[in-house]
Amino acid sequence: MLALWLVVALSVLLHWLYKVNKEFYILAFLARRVKTKNGKPAESIVPVPKGNTIFANCFDYFGKNRVEIFKQIRRMARTAAGESYIQYRLGKATYNVIDARNAEFILNHPNLTTKGFVYNFLHPFLKTGVLTSNECKWHTRRTMLTRTFHFNILNQFQDIFITESLKFVDQFNGLNSFNVWLSDPIAKFTLNSICETAMGVKLDEMAETGDRYRESFYLIDECFVRRVTNPLYWGDFWYHLLAAHGYCAALKMVHDFSSDIIAKRRILLEEELEYRRATQEADDDLCVPRGKPFAMLDTLICAEKDGLIDHSGICEEVDTLMFEGYDSPYIGLTFALLNMSFYGKHQDICYREIQDHIDDDLSNLNVTQLGKLKYLDYFLKETMRLYPSIPLMCRETIQATELFNGLILPKRSQINIHVFDIHRNPKYWDNPNEFHPERFLPENSQDRHTYAFIPFSAGQRNCLGQKYAMQQMKTLMVVVLKKFRILPAMEPQSIIFQMGINLRTKNKMQVKFVRRK
Ligand code: HEM
Ligand SMILES: *[C@@H]1O[C@H](CO)[C@@H](O)[C@H](O)[C@H]1NC(C)=O
Ligand SMILES: *[C@@H]1O[C@H](CO)[C@@H](O)[C@H](O)[C@H]1NC(C)=O
Ligand SMILES: CC(=O)N[C@H]1CO[C@H](CO)[C@@H](O)[C@@H]1O
Numbered sequence: 001m002l003a004l005w006l007v008v009a010l011s012v013l014l015h016w017l018y019k020v021n022k023e024f025y026i027l028a029f030l031a032r033r034v035k036t037k038n039g040k041p042a043e044s045i046v047p048v049p050k051g052n053t054i055f056a057n058c059f060d061y062f063g064k065n066r067v068e069i070f071k072q073i074r075r076m077a078r079t080a081a082g083e084s085y086i087q088y089r090l091g092k093a094t095y096n097v098i099d100a101r102n103a104e105f106i107l108n109h110p111n112l113t114t115k116g117f118v119y120n121f122l123h124p125f126l127k128t129g130v131l132t133s134n135e136c137k138w139h140t141r142r143t144m145l146t147r148t149f150h151f152n153i154l155n156q157f158q159d160i161f162i163t164e165s166l167k168f169v170d171q172f173n174g175l176n177s178f179n180v181w182l183s184d185p186i187a188k189f190t191l192n193s194i195c196e197t198a199m200g201v202k203l204d205e206m207a208e209t210g211d212r213y214r215e216s217f218y219l220i221d222e223c224f225v226r227r228v229t230n231p232l233y234w235g236d237f238w239y240h241l242l243a244a245h246g247y248c249a250a251l252k253m254v255h256d257f258s259s260d261i262i263a264k265r266r267i268l269l270e271e272e273l274e275y276r277r278a279t280q281e282a283d284d285d286l287c288v289p290r291g292k293p294f295a296m297l298d299t300l301i302c303a304e305k306d307g308l309i310d311h312s313g314i315c316e317e318v319d320t321l322m323f324e325g326y327d328s329p330y331i332g333l334t335f336a337l338l339n340m341s342f343y344g345k346h347q348d349i350c351y352r353e354i355q356d357h358i359d360d361d362l363s364n365l366n367v368t369q370l371g372k373l374k375y376l377d378y379f380l381k382e383t384m385r386l387y388p389s390i391p392l393m394c395r396e397t398i399q400a401t402e403l404f405n406g407l408i409l410p411k412r413s414q415i416n417i418h419v420f421d422i423h424r425n426p427k428y429w430d431n432p433n434e435f436h437p438e439r440f441l442p443e444n445s446q447d448r449h450t451y452a453f454i455p456f457s458a459g460q461r462n463c464l465g466q467k468y469a470m471q472q473m474k475t476l477m478v479v480v481l482k483k484f485r486i487l488p489a490m491e492p493q494s495i496i497f498q499m500g501i502n503l504r505t506k507n508k509m510q511v512k513f514v515r516r517k
Helices: 002-023 066-079 100-107 117-126 135-149 151-170 183-198 204-229 236-243 247-279 296-305 311-342 344-357 374-386 466-483
Strands: 085-089 092-097 177-181 392-396 407-409 414-418 484-488 510-515
Touching: 066 204, 092 100, 092 407, 100 414, 117 204, 117 247, 117 311, 117 392, 135 151, 135 296, 135 311, 151 183, 151 466, 177 183, 183 204, 183 296, 183 311, 183 466, 204 236, 204 247, 204 311, 247 296, 247 311, 296 311, 311 344, 311 374, 311 466, 311 484, 311 510, 344 374, 344 466, 344 484, 374 466, 466 484
Parallel strands: 092 414
Antiparallel strands: 085 092, 177 510, 392 414, 484 510
16 A cells, blocks of 8 residues: 555656656756747757766866867867757756857847856956946946947047057067067057056056056956856855965956056046146036047046946946956957968968058058058958957846747846857858958858857947957057068967967967068
8 A cells, every 4th residue: 555655656756857857957957948939849949969967068067177178169069060059057058159140139139138147257357347237237338438439539549559569569679580479468568558548547667567467367267267167166155265266366456456547547637637627618528538549437537527437337347448458359469460470371461461551651550541451351350250359258038038940048048159169160161260361352251141250249239349459450460560570480280279258278379570671
């Protein structure tokens, strides 16, 4: 009798588990399953690869280092044969987007502007500035900052880009043929540029602080990856106990650095406004840039006077702009110079184009003239296709969301847009691993899906600094190519990628500069 009851109880339990398991992937720590519009399983629409353990994909990255994780994500894309795929990880369904059609739909969806949960791990560093915040707060900040990336303001930054580019080549005065490790000089260039343009503060006298900023930044990046890839560290307790060596000190360093900059700029701006008050008519808006280079930070300080943002808000945005403005162009330029070294033939085309359009006297080099350098533009685009500074962007659904292909993502699913894999998806690119700037000629790109190339993202949350970055990268390339021929100093095959907030390599990059006669 007891045995019979046990059997009945057991089958009721199994039946119940079976039903629950249809809604939730029980072994993936109760991740709500992705449904479809026609009621069929999600597998009928997209690949749903099995994980390494019975716990779905929960422990797929467990115990792997940054290089292995990077490789594994690429392997997943190959296995899925260019189709976006679903994973179940620790209580969350994850939709991994590696095709352009899905990327277009998601980046333009009005209800999918919320960033994924991994951005929470950036909060100690960037708090909730425009990159990491959501909804109303994001919207206000985005509107405030958009004004500062206006064409006129960017044009005024050109002098700063030229001066910094000249400093870059002048540090090699007296040398005619030599190898250069790229990371230091390029990092200095992008950090100096962002400080002077966006913050209106010259770094020269703070050079040492700049170096310490870069070291701290590197450490924060390492801690971030350690945290994202190991669920044990998702909570604060184990993370701070076991994985956060030096993290708090590094955070303090970068935050002090930005506070210093804000304090400096407040003084400079006050002097400038004082001067304007004395020289301008009373009804002029003092906070509108006029003639003199106007730093982006000034907009924020002026907004503070109008009560639209407070001091801690300014700090958030300064940290965000420093991070974005320093690191992404750094990666873009490193790979651009590296590929110049590997592709002598393409380099020659760039050089000839520069000689045809740009005077040796660089004082007239402005946005209009940079616009004439079409081939250099293709070259940089092809570099960013193969090496997108931001290889992965994450979003989160705030409600059940239906996609164009009939999938219904449950609330709180994660959407990972793998820019790296979209840019190498053979659906859109022939021989995707080869370097061919000609891909971007108008006649070669007209039939390609627009969203097959999204280094700056797209839609409402696209990159605010896109024009800024292209202008800055082109200026440095022009100045360097005018002075030097760039030759290879390492093997292309020796580059080893690894996971990071942004694209990272394990090894240092080197090229050879030979002075042009
Ligand atoms: C080669 C250079 C750059 C690349 C490839 C790049 C790429 C991107 C991408 C892909 C995003 C979207 C991130 C996401 O959705 O998670 C983004 C956002 C952003 N970028 Fe850039 N970026 C570059 C340079 C810059 C520069 C120089 C600045 C500022 C001076 C900047 C400011 C921003 C800001 C403020 C956002 C956040 C926008 C928002 O969430 O509304 N970026 N960038
Ligand atoms: C976005 O969300 C709102 C509010 O829940 C809803 O009414 C609207 O239909 C959604 N938009 C789309 C395109 O799904
Ligand atoms: C750039 O300079 C050229 C001449 O050197 C001039 O014709 C052009 O208007 C300038 N463009 C801008 C945007 O200032
Ligand atoms: C690192 C780098 O920039 N080199 C790449 C240039 O493009 C080729 C594609 O043909 C890559 O394979 C190299 O690694």
